[in-house]
Amino acid sequence: MSTTPWRGTLLFAGSLATIAVAAVTRFAGATEPPQAGSASVVGTSGTSSGTSGTTSGTTAAPGASATNTQSGAAPAAAAPVVIVGNTVQTRYGPVQVSVTFTGKTITAVQALQVPGGHQESVMINNYAAPILAQEAVAANSAKIDTVSGATFTSQAYKTSLQSAIDLLG
Amino acid sequence: MADSQTPSTRSSGAPGTVRGMATNTLQRPRASATRPAPAAAGPDSGHALIRVLLVAGVLAITGLWWVGTPASAGSTPGTGLLAIGELAGLQASFLVLAQLLLVARVPWFERAVGFDRLVSWHRSLGTTVVLLVVGHVAAMIGGAMLIDHSTPWGEVGTLLTTTPKMLSAIIGAAIFLVVGLSSARLLRRRLSYEVWFVIHLLTYGGIYLAFGHQIAAGVHFVDSPLARAAWIGLYAATGLAVVWWRFLKPLVDNARAGLRVDAVRAEATGTTSVWLRGRDLHKFGARGGQFFLLRFVAAGHLVTAHPYSMSLTPRGDRVRFTIGMLGDHSRSVAHLAPGTRVLVEGPFGRFTSDRARSPRVLLVAGGVGIGPVRALAEELVAAGRDVVVLHRAHSIDRLALGREFPESSLLHYVPLTGRRAQLGYDPLAPANLRSLVPDVASRDVFVCGPPAMIDAVARTAHTLGVPRRAIHHEELSLS
Numbered sequence: 290m291s292t293t294p295w296r297g298t299l300l301f302a303g304s305l306a307t308i309a310v311a312a313v314t315r316f317a318g319a320t321e322p323p324q325a326g327s328a329s330v331v332g333t334s335g336t337s338s339g340t341s342g343t344t345s346g347t348t349a350a351p352g353a354s355a356t357n358t359q360s361g362a363a364p365a366a367a368a369p370v371v372i373v374g375n376t377v378q379t380r381y382g383p384v385q386v387s388v389t390f391t392g393k394t395i396t397a398v399q400a401l402q403v404p405g406g407h408q409e410s411v412m413i414n415n416y417a418a419p420i421l422a423q424e425a426v427a428a429n430s431a432k433i434d435t436v437s438g439a440t441f442t443s444q445a446y447k448t449s450l451q452s453a454i455d456l457l458g
Numbered sequence: 459m460a461d462s463q464t465p466s467t468r469s470s471g472a473p474g475t476v477r478g479m480a481t482n483t484l485q486r487p488r489a490s491a492t493r494p495a496p497a498a499a500g501p502d503s504g505h506a507l508i509r510v511l512l513v514a515g516v517l518a519i520t521g522l523w524w525v526g527t528p529a530s531a532g533s534t535p536g537t538g539l540l541a542i543g544e545l546a547g548l549q550a551s552f553l554v555l556a557q558l559l560l561v562a563r564v565p566w567f568e569r570a571v572g573f574d575r576l577v578s579w580h581r582s583l584g585t586t587v588v589l590l591v592v593g594h595v596a597a598m599i600g601g602a603m604l605i606d607h608s609t610p611w612g613e614v615g616t617l618l619t620t621t622p623k624m625l626s627a628i629i630g631a632a633i634f635l636v637v638g639l640s641s642a643r644l645l646r647r648r649l650s651y652e653v654w655f656v657i658h659l660l661t662y663g664g665i666y667l668a669f670g671h672q673i674a675a676g677v678h679f680v681d682s683p684l685a686r687a688a689w690i691g692l693y694a695a696t697g698l699a700v701v702w703w704r705f706l707k708p709l710v711d712n713a714r715a716g717l718r719v720d721a722v723r724a725e726a727t728g729t730t731s732v733w734l735r736g737r738d739l740h741k742f743g744a745r746g747g748q749f750f751l752l753r754f755v756a757a758g759h760l761v762t763a764h765p766y767s768m769s770l771t772p773r774g775d776r777v778r779f780t781i782g783m784l785g786d787h788s789r790s791v792a793h794l795a796p797g798t799r800v801l802v803e804g805p806f807g808r809f810t811s812d813r814a815r816s817p818r819v820l821l822v823a824g825g826v827g828i829g830p831v832r833a834l835a836e837e838l839v840a841a842g843r844d845v846v847v848l849h850r851a852h853s854i855d856r857l858a859l860g861r862e863f864p865e866s867s868l869l870h871y872v873p874l875t876g877r878r879a880q881l882g883y884d885p886l887a888p889a890n891l892r893s894l895v896p897d898v899a900s901r902d903v904f905v906c907g908p909p910a911m912i913d914a915v916a917r918t919a920h921t922l923g924v925p926r927r928a929i930h931h932e933e934l935s936l937s
Contacts, residue, residue, distance in 0.1 A: 296585075297589075298586075300582055307517075315532065382681065440620040
């Protein structure tokens, strides 16, 4: 009555079969997401469409998929304009920024969404978000350095920021 | 029967003798009583229930994954691979907990399945878990690589800096791999029990280290307080079961009993009995055929516990274990000084008289397997069962405890000595067994001895018409 040889391996094969069946049925019907040019982001979990309510699925032009909530009737030369960037999914949750432009200059960046499901993320992102905002204002572009320890958030932040800049036109 | 499975019983040696073959008078009337039907809740219902629970658990975990995984995860190879890796990781963690529970000495499992089968299942699940952990790590790194377009080593660096508790998780996975490899047949044979055991203890550390990243970084737990609470609850419940039944309960038992070696007696060539003395031994509820894990508090013994069967169940303040001098450890038992403290865990095992449904029972003992058979025979005879004992040994001087089976209307003891090579036949071959015990088909058959003998006797008994559920055997191995 010694251990049945290969039973463990057979059980593993069973587990693999379960995983395969679960994956195939779960992923069935998933199509290539309509990825809008700049919204395809290194480090996202590929859920940039379909799950996020704030991302418009009806894309007209690359980079124009952001919800545009311009304050003010028209972008006047001196009046500050707030543009909300794309929601970008990371492995730990969505990232979305709103950018305040005065003319073509970035004067402020506000993080609307950062991954915050648990303490670690909250700590990392509370630390990373202000640094990223300062960098964006200083660089006046999305060409900013990644904050170490928050790589995914940084990359998604840059992408959301870039989408807002693109929207300003 | 403890330790009896490891050494070979087939070495050449002293001339053997056949005895009892012609002299026995076991020609008894054909059983008139038919074999009683098995009870509704047969001994196998526990097995079935545990299998169902395992499968249900895996499906529930898969359901949790399903809910937390968007269909779009399958839209790119990288994210799909990550999602699959997550599921592999979830299943691995669940099965690790199941493994822990199976060997946590939970009384219900011990009664329903039995120690030996629990250990065997634990071992099989171990293979599955290690392969799943390897698959999980490979899929997580591979998936991230595809997404980031980076190298594996670069991706490991990225994961370490961006994912909480990743370093400890990687160490945990490495521990699982080491434990798994040390338990693999090829390597296990080359390791001493003690080394293997210490490596195995690392598993607790591995589980602890891996738990952190599940809660801190597992996408299915980070955003769902309910799932997180259930997951932590699962770990906590398993942890409590292990702490209570594997550590605290034995401590309580030992503090109460305060067992010490009372005497050590040589029984026969290669066989020694150890008498222990303690308080309130009846509170263990030990039955004939069961075994304890014994740990002698003496140099060279303390590191590990060994499974030894009782050859006399507790009477008064004494209990006797009969041990075959087979391994390094069991040989040194002969030199234990009276008064040595003994820590015990148990009793374990389902090699007990309540398994017998028929009023007639055949007990087959190989070598030192006579110990539990001795205790079992006493209980069966006391219950009014008709008992035949076949005692197989290489030579007469190895027939331990033979004098403790007094011939009576209910008890027939037949020693079968001699090596097969010298006898030119196998005394336990179907034809011989049938002539020794003509009514074997109507009996419950209990076998205790080396694994090869157990297998052979179980096959023979089945050939002679004994149903499988009436054939009882147990193997002691902790690894």
